[in-house]
Amino acid sequence: MKKNTYIYRSFERFWHWSQALVIFFLALTGFEIHFGFELFGFKNSIDWHNIAGWAFFVLIVFAVFWHFVTGEWKQYIPTTKLIGAQINYYIFGIFKGAPHPTHKTIYNKFNPLQRMIYLGLKILVIPVQVFTGFAFLYYLYPDSIWHTQGLELTALIHTFGAFVLMAFVIAHVYLTTTGDKPTESIMAMLTGWEEIDVDEEDERKEHMAKTVEESVAGYYRISSCGNYLDVNQAWLDMYKCDDKINILGKHYSIARSKDDFYKLEEFMGKVLEGESFNGVTTNRTCFDGKVRQHALSINPVYNDEGKVIEIEGFIIDINM
Amino acid sequence: MKTRKNFFKVLFTFIAILLPWIVAVTLLDNSNEKDYTKVEHFAEASYKVDTIKTVDHSKFEILKQKFERPQDVTLACLSCHNQADHDIMMTSHWNWSRETIDENGDTVNIGKKNIINNFCMGTSSNEPRCTSCHIGYGWKDDKFDFKKSENIDCIVCHDQTGTYKKFPTGAGMPVTKKKKFGKKTFLPPDYNYIAQNIGLSKKENCGACHFTGGGGNNVKHGDIASELKDITKKVDVHMAVDGKDMTCTACHVTEHHKISGQLYSVSSQDNQRVECSQCHSVAPHENEHLNLHSNKIACQTCHIPIYAKVNATKMNWDWSTAGKHKPDGSDLILKDSMGNMSYHTKKGNFIWAKNVEPEYVWSNGKASHYMIGDKVDSTQVLQLNTLLGDYHDPKSKIIPVKVHRGKQIFDSENQNLIVPHLFGKDSTSYWKNFDWDKASRTGMESLNIPYSGKYSFVETEMYWPINHMVSESSEALSCKECHSPNGRLKDLDGFYMTGRDSNSLLDWIGIAMIIGALIGVSIHAGIRIFKGKKTEEV
Numbered sequence: 001m002k003k004n005t006y007i008y009r010s011f012e013r014f015w016h017w018s019q020a021l022v023i024f025f026l027a028l029t030g031f032e033i034h035f036g037f038e039l040f041g042f043k044n045s046i047d048w049h050n051i052a053g054w055a056f057f058v059l060i061v062f063a064v065f066w067h068f069v070t071g072e073w074k075q076y077i078p079t080t081k082l083i084g085a086q087i088n089y090y091i092f093g094i095f096k097g098a099p100h101p102t103h104k105t106i107y108n109k110f111n112p113l114q115r116m117i118y119l120g121l122k123i124l125v126i127p128v129q130v131f132t133g134f135a136f137l138y139y140l141y142p143d144s145i146w147h148t149q150g151l152e153l154t155a156l157i158h159t160f161g162a163f164v165l166m167a168f169v170i171a172h173v174y175l176t177t178t179g180d181k182p183t184e185s186i187m188a189m190l191t192g193w194e195e196i197d198v199d200e201e202d203e204r205k206e207h208m209a210k211t212v213e214e215s216v217a218g219y220y221r222i223s224s225c226g227n228y229l230d231v232n233q234a235w236l237d238m239y240k241c242d243d244k245i246n247i248l249g250k251h252y253s254i255a256r257s258k259d260d261f262y263k264l265e266e267f268m269g270k271v272l273e274g275e276s277f278n279g280v281t282t283n284r285t286c287f288d289g290k291v292r293q294h295a296l297s298i299n300p301v302y303n304d305e306g307k308v309i310e311i312e313g314f315i316i317d318i319n320m
Numbered sequence: 321m322k323t324r325k326n327f328f329k330v331l332f333t334f335i336a337i338l339l340p341w342i343v344a345v346t347l348l349d350n351s352n353e354k355d356y357t358k359v360e361h362f363a364e365a366s367y368k369v370d371t372i373k374t375v376d377h378s379k380f381e382i383l384k385q386k387f388e389r390p391q392d393v394t395l396a397c398l399s400c401h402n403q404a405d406h407d408i409m410m411t412s413h414w415n416w417s418r419e420t421i422d423e424n425g426d427t428v429n430i431g432k433k434n435i436i437n438n439f440c441m442g443t444s445s446n447e448p449r450c451t452s453c454h455i456g457y458g459w460k461d462d463k464f465d466f467k468k469s470e471n472i473d474c475i476v477c478h479d480q481t482g483t484y485k486k487f488p489t490g491a492g493m494p495v496t497k498k499k500k501f502g503k504k505t506f507l508p509p510d511y512n513y514i515a516q517n518i519g520l521s522k523k524e525n526c527g528a529c530h531f532t533g534g535g536g537n538n539v540k541h542g543d544i545a546s547e548l549k550d551i552t553k554k555v556d557v558h559m560a561v562d563g564k565d566m567t568c569t570a571c572h573v574t575e576h577h578k579i580s581g582q583l584y585s586v587s588s589q590d591n592q593r594v595e596c597s598q599c600h601s602v603a604p605h606e607n608e609h610l611n612l613h614s615n616k617i618a619c620q621t622c623h624i625p626i627y628a629k630v631n632a633t634k635m636n637w638d639w640s641t642a643g644k645h646k647p648d649g650s651d652l653i654l655k656d657s658m659g660n661m662s663y664h665t666k667k668g669n670f671i672w673a674k675n676v677e678p679e680y681v682w683s684n685g686k687a688s689h690y691m692i693g694d695k696v697d698s699t700q701v702l703q704l705n706t707l708l709g710d711y712h713d714p715k716s717k718i719i720p721v722k723v724h725r726g727k728q729i730f731d732s733e734n735q736n737l738i739v740p741h742l743f744g745k746d747s748t749s750y751w752k753n754f755d756w757d758k759a760s761r762t763g764m765e766s767l768n769i770p771y772s773g774k775y776s777f778v779e780t781e782m783y784w785p786i787n788h789m790v791s792e793s794s795e796a797l798s799c800k801e802c803h804s805p806n807g808r809l810k811d812l813d814g815f816y817m818t819g820r821d822s823n824s825l826l827d828w829i830g831i832a833m834i835i836g837a838l839i840g841v842s843i844h845a846g847i848r849i850f851k852g853k854k855t856e857e858v
Contacts, residue, residue, distance in 0.1 A: 017337045033803075033819055042799040042819065046609060051344070090844075095851040136818075150711065152816035156823055163830030167837040174841035191329050 003198045007106055008189055012072070015063045016189060022056045023165060030162055053133045060126065075109050076119045083112040094178060103197040117168070125164055132158040218294075218315040221301065224272060226251050229310060238294065238317050240286040255285045271298050271311045281318065292319045378516035387511035390494060391457055391470040396515065398469055405469035407577040412586075413455050415466065416443075420588045423688065430588055435689045437585065438637060438704060438726030438780045439534040442692070442739030445766035448491040449743040453529040460491035462766070475509075476528060480519040484509045486528075489743070523549050523559065526568040534634065540585075542633035542676060542722040543624070543788040555629045556789050571598065584705055585784055590685030590715070594787075596620075616711075618683075618719040620787055622797040626675045627722065627786050632660050636671035637726040640777035643754045666742075666751045668727075678720030678786050680809055684709030687783075693769055695735050701725075702737075702780045711815040718812065722784040729756060731764075733772035737780075739763045 008016070029049040032039045040048065067073040085101035090113075093101070102111040110118065135154045176185040180195070188194030212219050218235030222228055228247050239255065241247050253261050260282050267277055276299040283291050294315045301310040377383055382396045398405055412418045417431030432450070436442050443450040444462075451459040456471045458464060465471060473492060475484050487495045487506050495506045531537060531546040538545030553560040558571070571594050572581045581594040596604075596619040603611040613622075627633070645665055646652050654663035660672040686708045696702055709716030729738045741762035742750045750759035756775055764771040802809045803819030810820065 013333065014337065017333065021337060034822065036800070036804050036819055042803060046799065047607070050609065055344075095847050097852075150815050151818070152821075155816050155818065155821075156826055159822070160826055160830060163833050166830075167833045170834065170837040170841060174845065177845070190333055 002195045003203070004193055005106060005196050005198065006192050007104075007109060007194045007196060008192045009070075010192065011062075011066055013189060013192055015059065015066065018059055019056070019063070020169075022052055022059065023169065026052050026056065027162060027166055027169075034159060034162075050137055053130075053137070057130055057134075060130065076115055076122065078116050078119055079112050081112065083116070086111050086113045090178075104194075105197050105199060121165075121168065125161055125168075128157060129161040129165070132161065215314070218317075219312070220315065221310055221312040222252055223310055224308070226253065226268065228252060235315065238286075238292070238315065239284065240288045240290075242287075246287070257283060257285070257291075267298055268311065271300050272308050274300055274308060276300065292317065294318055373519070377518045380516075383515040384512065387515070390473065390475065390509070390511065393511050393515050394457075394470050394472050394474050397474045397518075404474075404577065405472055408455070408472050409466065409469075411577055411579070412582070413577075413579070414472070416454065418582075418587060418589070422588070428691075430689060430691070431586055434692050435586060436692060436704060436728075436737050436739060438724060438728050438782050439540060439634075440742060441639075441728055441737075442763070442767075444692075444739050445741040445763045446743040449489050451491045452486050452488050453533070454492045457492050475511075475514055475518075477521050477525045478518045479514050479525060480517045480522065481514050482524060484514050521567070521569055521574075523567055538628060538631045538633045540634070540724070541583075541784060541788070543627040543786045545628070545631055545633075547630040548788070551630065553792050554795075557792050558790060559788075573598070583785065584683075584687040584707055585782060586689075588687050588689060593685065614717075616717055618717045620720050620785075620790070621680065621718050623790050623793070624678065624720055624786050624788075625791055625795060625797050625801075626677055627720075627789050628674050628676050629789055630674075632658055632672035632674040633676065633722065634670055635673045635676070635722075635724065636669075637667070637724070637728075638669040639729060640668060640727045642666060642668035642750075643756075665754075676722065677808065679723050680718050680812055681707050681721055681783065682709040682711060682713070682716045682812070683707040683719045683785065684713050684716040690737065692739065692767060693736055696730050696737055696778055698730065698732065698735070698776065698778045702778055704780050704782045707783050707785070718809065720786040722786055724782045724784060726780050726782070727777045728780055729760065729775050730778045731760070731772050731774065732776040733774045734770060736769070737778070738771070738775060739767060741766070 026049060028039060029045040029052065031037075032045040033042065033049065036042075039045065067076075082102050089098060089101050092098075100111075102108075104111075132154050136151065136158060139151060139154065176189075177183075179185045184194065213232055215232065216234050218238045219230075219232040220228065220235055221230040227249055228251075231244065231247060236242075236244065236247075239247070252264070256264065264280075264282060267280060271277065276297070278297045279295055280298065281293060281295050283293050285291050294317050296315040297313040298311055299313055300308040301312050303309045380400075382399055385392075385396070387393050387396075408414050412431060415429075415431065417429045417433050420428055420430045422428050432443050440446065440450070447462075447464075448460045451464075455473045455476055456464070457473055458471060473486070476486060485494060485506055486492055487499060488501050494509050496508055498508070499506050527544075527546055527549065530541070530544050531548070532539070533544075534540035538547075548556060548559050551560055553563045557563060558566045569579070572579050573594075574580065578592075580592045582589075582592065600619070602614060605611050641663070643665060644652050644663075651665040652663060653661060653665070656662040656672060658672060658674065661670060662672070663669050688706045688708060690696075690702065690704045707719070707721070729740055730736060731738055738760045740750055740756065740759040741748055742759060745752060746762075747753060748755070748758040748762040750756065753759070757773065760775055761771050761773075797808070800819065801807055803817065805820055807820055809817065
């Protein structure tokens with residue numbers, strides 16, 4: 001099941017787009033320096049490339065920190081499960097309109113290929129680029145720890161890394177169009193929100209809780225000794241009660257005539273032994289003093305040890 | 321509604337990302353702009369000339385005497401400056417030689433006396449002509465007394481009147497009566513006038529010899545010529561008359577007559593050098609990246625983009641063609657398009673050049689020299705002085721040089737260069753008799769080195785570091801003049817330089833990767849679109 005979900009948080013988006021911008025700028029300036037075409041001017045390109053290199057480094061430091069404190073690093077743990085299916089999908093399935101073999105959830109944002117490629121970038125390509133970049137910048141100082149016997153190896157690795165990153169960017173940008181709609185993934189990275197699969201069990205739990213909360217049937221929960229523990233809004237409306245505070249902790253006899261109370265005590269005793277009842281009718285004395293009638297269900301609530309600790313049920317107004 | 325909300329969200333995100341970058345780049349860019357002006361202020365502030373004279377030499381009785389000989393002026397000077405002769409006798413200006421430690425660790429004396437150049441080759445047996453540029457009187461042969469104080473010529477370096485001239489062939493002596501040399505007339509100096517107006521050396525004093533080394537203006541150095549007396553900042557930012565009008569000794573700081581600085585045409589040691597950093601510090605640029613360059617690049621490399629800016633300098637001298645006369649037997653003299661002599665019977669062929677781009681070499685401040693008597697491999701171009709150093713030597717920097725190329729005489733059997741006897745009115749001098757064999761025999765005899773009687777010509781090179789004619793900062797080399805495949809440093813190998821070097825295989829692989837990715841995604845997208853349409857039709 002798909003649901004519009006907040007999947008990319010603001011720092012993540014800031015980091016992603018800043019990194020994209022920096023890498024793009026580093027590529028332009030870097031390739032101007034390497035190939036000698038005229039864009040910003042050689043000197044500007046050198047100076048700006050160096051500044052952008054430092055900015056990139058700072059950004060990475062923040063991103064690494066973020067990945068660890070949020071636990072998002074776990075998203076990049078590589079897996080071989082379904083990797084074949086994912087490759088198969090990109091080579092064949094996608095053309096036939098086959099469904100994506102893996103499903104994006106908030107805990108599993110990346111498919112196995114993404115996990116592998118992004119992890120490769122994070123622990124190999126980017127560190128190598130940063131390291132060779134700084135070696136490039138500071139090799140000149142003869143007493144520097146970066147001092148190398150010449151630049152050749154550093155330069156070749158740095159250049160190769162740049163080509164790898166560019167090839168990645170092309171594939172990466174293209175693959176954003178392989179979602180359900182071509183712009184879906186890019187919009188998600190911009191806004192943070194995306195239609196993604198949700199966990200059906202979680203979804204059900206959440207929905208059921210909401211259903212009870214918003215139902216027009218009244219809901220109640222009473223402790224084994226007969227005190228109200230919880231009610232919903234419909235219950236309050238039926239009892240003409242303004243606020244939960246006026247009822248929670250009070251004994252249910254408060255809204256009953258003597259006869260009705262004894263009748264309900266009997267049911268209560270049976271429910272505490274494990275029975276359930278439905279369609280029981282009873283009168284209630286509302287907070288406005290009037291007596292009204294409703295039908296109710298009663299069932300036991302068990303604790304982990306299988307012992308009945310509370311009772312709960314729904315009430316439906318039957319006044320005409 | 322939703323799209324509009326999204327649009328603003330996207331816009332906001334982009335502004336939030338872009339704004340800090342734009343601000344940062346703008347700020348940093350502005351700081352780069354300031355760069356040069358700051359250096360200018362710094363340099364201007366640090367040079368001041370003290371123009372107050374502490375001594376008026378015209379007040380001294382001893383300088384009012386009637387001087388008969390120039391040596392008497394020297395003796396008068398020494399009567400007060402009574403340690404100056406001692407100082408002078410320690411200098412290379414006097415000895416034409418320096419104590420040097422060679423690569424074997426032995427102490428040797430190297431100087432004009434025992435090394436060879438590819439201009440007039442050597443001084444031995446040619447002294448009277450060569451020593452017109454010696455700061456002494458009468459060094460006409462190997463019997464000159466270097467210990468005799470009165471032989472020192474004080475005036476040539478300290479004359480302020482501009483009236484003192486040594487005669488070109490007089491072994492350092494001025495004339496005693498009116499005498500002509502070519503088109504120039506030389507008059508006996510007025511020693512009283514000169515002695516009473518003595519002072520610290522000016523450009524003209526140093527230039528009297530250094531501007532015209534090799535027998536004419538700017539022949540040897542290329543960056544030191546008579547025009548330096550009166551030039552604008554375009555030619556030399558330091559000595560410009562519209563600038564600070566600095567004298568030679570402003571940089572060539574002098575103590576006890578020992579003048580700092582030396583040139584590797586005759587020197588070998590990395591000591592008493594004149595450095596730009598004396599005034600400009602080792603990190604004069606505001607831009608840190610430019611300062612970093614000074615680890616491997618000499619200041620001159622970028623700041624002297626061209627030399628010989630006003631008059632041409634000699635780039636090539638081919639002695640092997642000398643000796644051709646006109647049909648009437650007189651000297652054959654030819655001129656090139658600039659009006660410079662391109663052929664002379666006495667000297668052979670010349671090539672001159674103006675506004676020359678220097679060549680570039682590594683230099684660690686040391687040089688080795690061809691010493692008289694060393695063997696010659698005539699199959700190769702002989703380097704008369706080799707500037708030492710390479711990329712991996714941390715003391716080495718790239719410096720600009722003028723390379724003077726030539727073809728000069730050598731003993732083809734003994735395999736060593738010859739110092740021919742060129743000058744003189746005797747029966748063996750080349751310039752009188754045009755006989756290389758006789759000239760070689762006399763020249764080599766004066767050196768006590770055997771001469772086989774067989775001679776030939778060998779190609780030689782001499783490396784002259786370029787240090788003067790520093791341009792304004794706006795004229796300095798731009799990055800790409802070196803950082804490009806066909807830039808000025810294209811021949812300097814052994815190291816990787818950004819913008820100049822690349823591994824073509826790696827570049828091709830990289831470009832193939834990018835193009836491959838583009839083609840790959842295009843095909844993939846194409847099939848998706850094609851298949852998608854088909855499905856819709858079905």
